[in-house]
Amino acid sequence: MSMEQKAGTRLIVKDVSKTFYQKKIEPHHVVDKVSLEVKDNEFLVLLGPGHCGKTVLLNIVSGLMPPDEGSVYLDGEKITKPNPKIGMVFQKLGLMPWKTVIENVEIGPKLSGINVKTRRERAEYFIDLVGLKGFENSYPHQLSGGMKQRVGIARAYTNDPEILIMDEPFGQLDAQTRYNMQNEISRISEHEKRTIIFVTNNIEEALYLGDRIILFTECPARVKEIYDIDLKRPRDMIDPEFLRLRKMISNNTDLAL
Amino acid sequence: MKKTAAYDQKRRPIKKILNSLLPFVSITCLFLLWFYASNINPDLVPSPASTWERLIQLFVKPVNKMNLFGHVWASLQRVFIALACATVLGVTVGVMIGWSKTFKAIFGTLFELIRPIPPIAWLPIIIMWFGIGEFPKILIVFIGTFMPIVVNTYTGIRLVMPLHLDVARMFNASNRQLLFEVAIPSALPPIFAGIRNATSSGWMTVLAAEMIASKAGLGFLITRGMDYFDVPLILVGMLAIGIVGALLAIITEFIERLLCPWNKKLEQD
Numbered sequence: 330m331s332m333e334q335k336a337g338t339r340l341i342v343k344d345v346s347k348t349f350y351q352k353k354i355e356p357h358h359v360v361d362k363v364s365l366e367v368k369d370n371e372f373l374v375l376l377g378p379g380h381c382g383k384t385v386l387l388n389i390v391s392g393l394m395p396p397d398e399g400s401v402y403l404d405g406e407k408i409t410k411p412n413p414k415i416g417m418v419f420q421k422l423g424l425m426p427w428k429t430v431i432e433n434v435e436i437g438p439k440l441s442g443i444n445v446k447t448r449r450e451r452a453e454y455f456i457d458l459v460g461l462k463g464f465e466n467s468y469p470h471q472l473s474g475g476m477k478q479r480v481g482i483a484r485a486y487t488n489d490p491e492i493l494i495m496d497e498p499f500g501q502l503d504a505q506t507r508y509n510m511q512n513e514i515s516r517i518s519e520h521e522k523r524t525i526i527f528v529t530n531n532i533e534e535a536l537y538l539g540d541r542i543i544l545f546t547e548c549p550a551r552v553k554e555i556y557d558i559d560l561k562r563p564r565d566m567i568d569p570e571f572l573r574l575r576k577m578i579s580n581n582t583d584l585a586l
Numbered sequence: 587m588k589k590t591a592a593y594d595q596k597r598r599p600i601k602k603i604l605n606s607l608l609p610f611v612s613i614t615c616l617f618l619l620w621f622y623a624s625n626i627n628p629d630l631v632p633s634p635a636s637t638w639e640r641l642i643q644l645f646v647k648p649v650n651k652m653n654l655f656g657h658v659w660a661s662l663q664r665v666f667i668a669l670a671c672a673t674v675l676g677v678t679v680g681v682m683i684g685w686s687k688t689f690k691a692i693f694g695t696l697f698e699l700i701r702p703i704p705p706i707a708w709l710p711i712i713i714m715w716f717g718i719g720e721f722p723k724i725l726i727v728f729i730g731t732f733m734p735i736v737v738n739t740y741t742g743i744r745l746v747m748p749l750h751l752d753v754a755r756m757f758n759a760s761n762r763q764l765l766f767e768v769a770i771p772s773a774l775p776p777i778f779a780g781i782r783n784a785t786s787s788g789w790m791t792v793l794a795a796e797m798i799a800s801k802a803g804l805g806f807l808i809t810r811g812m813d814y815f816d817v818p819l820i821l822v823g824m825l826a827i828g829i830v831g832a833l834l835a836i837i838t839e840f841i842e843r844l845l846c847p848w849n850k851k852l853e854q855d
């Protein structure tokens with residue numbers, strides 16, 4: 330099955346819903362008729378409160394989990410299983426503790442059977458880009474939270490995805506590290522132009538990074554509002570326009586984020 | 587607050603030294619107790635000195651053409667052969683029933699039924715089937731080492747983090763790759779823990795097997811001591827069993843550390 334699409338649109342999410350049924354518990358409706366489009370090379374931010382169903386939606390978009398209703402189309406083709414064109418930085422990272430930094434980073438090309446030399450070079454390039462040079466042979470448990478996050482990002486980039494999904498990548502970090510990482514990701518995405526779907530529950534982070542912000546309701550997740558952000562980059566968090574947008578989104582948001 | 591911290595820092599090294607001395611204190615106490623007991627009844631409890639003499643004599647006049655090292659080696663050899671076979675087979679079986687629902691359905695229940703039978707309980711039937719040669723002894727040790735390896739491998743494979751599998755799936759991993767790149771490596775620490783358990787269990791089993799029917803090994807040595815009322819020989823055998831057992835534990839832990847350098851649990855203690 331395929332789908333008509335406008336020029337410049339990479340990914341279409343159409344009327345996707347998901348409910349979890351568990352024994353002895355009320356059915357848990359998590360994603361409710363979500364429709365959205367992702368444009369080529371845009372930095373799209375999905376903004377929504379915690380536990381509203383963002384990760385579930387991403388799992389559906391990436392093909393790891395089937396939706397109950399609706400479909401996801403990548404370049405017009407329906408997604409039914411993970412596709413190497415889509416990369417993911419998982420919210421809980423999932424670095425493999427038995428692999429060193431470089432072994433973690435090169436796992437994508439390794440699984441696709443690319444030879445050691447080529448994949449090492451690629452991995453080195455992105456390890457350097459995320460600022461982890463010198464830590465290639467460390468194990469994840471020897472790294473700080475921010476460094477682990479960088480490994481997760483380098484790992485996703487090394488597989489050379491066309492669309493990169495990042496699920497609350499800075500959620501676990503302290504304020505200072507988070508701020509640095511926002512700058513880093515902004516720098517990396519300028520350097521390595523990709524379509525990025527970035528999930529967060531932080532309004533400032535969304536405004537600092539996004540070309541477009543899709544605001545979700547609380548659980549079940551529904552699209553509440555879409556904002557086009559035309560602020561020039563690099564963005565200034567105390568610029569009056571930035572603050573105005575921040576207030577506007579904040580007033581439109583369910584509960585405290 | 588500051589005062590207590592400084593106080594703790596001052597005290598800590600003293601406590602550390604004290605703690606490192608305590609093992610020697612307890613061993614000395616045991617020796618004193620041994621001395622004391624041997625004064626009461628030297629026939630049943632030979633003194634440390636006569637035990638030492640017996641040990642020396644074992645090298646001068648070997649028992650059954652073998653000195654102490656010969657007997658230690660005889661026992662160790664049986665354990666090593668059994669352990670090698672048990673590791674290869676046990677890991678394979680553990681991986682299969684941990685990974686494939688079909689294998690679990692076929693062998694799971696069967697295995698749960700056989701598992702509670704201790705290796706010693708296999709002795710009579712194995713002796714009746716295979717006699718008292720080298721093979722039946724190794725077979726019994728194999729049974730004792732196979733079980734913990736299968737159980738740990740199975741558990742390790744079952745406990746693979748679904749997130750790690752998802753990560754690999756995102757990179758288009760095949761089923762085979764999920765098994766060999768994710769499931770098995772992530773199960774290595776529990777597998778090694780299984781091999782460690784298997785080594786100590788194998789060491790106990792081999793001695794029991796040797797005590798029933800054997801012409802070499804530490805188990806044979808202490809049975810021989812009993813038959814000839816040679817109590818010092820029994821003590822020499824028991825001490826050797828303890829020391830070799832402890833060394834085996836240290837060596838397996840060292841190998842584990844070497845092969846699983848990411849295993850935090852080992853690094854911390």
Ligand SMILES: Nc1ncnc2c1ncn2[C@@H]1O[C@H](COP(=O)(O)OP(=O)(O)O)[C@@H](O)[C@H]1O
Pocket residue numbers: 349357359377378379380381382383384385386
């Ligand atoms: N596999 C699952 N089975 C049952 N419930 C789930 C499952 N995955 C997520 N949920 C529930 O769905 C809700 C939304 O989860 P999630 O998408 O992780 O939220 P978030 O927006 O914080 O990423 C949560 O209440 C969670 O408990």
Ligand SMILES: [Mg+2]
Pocket residue numbers: 383384385420496497
């Ligand atoms: Mg989430």
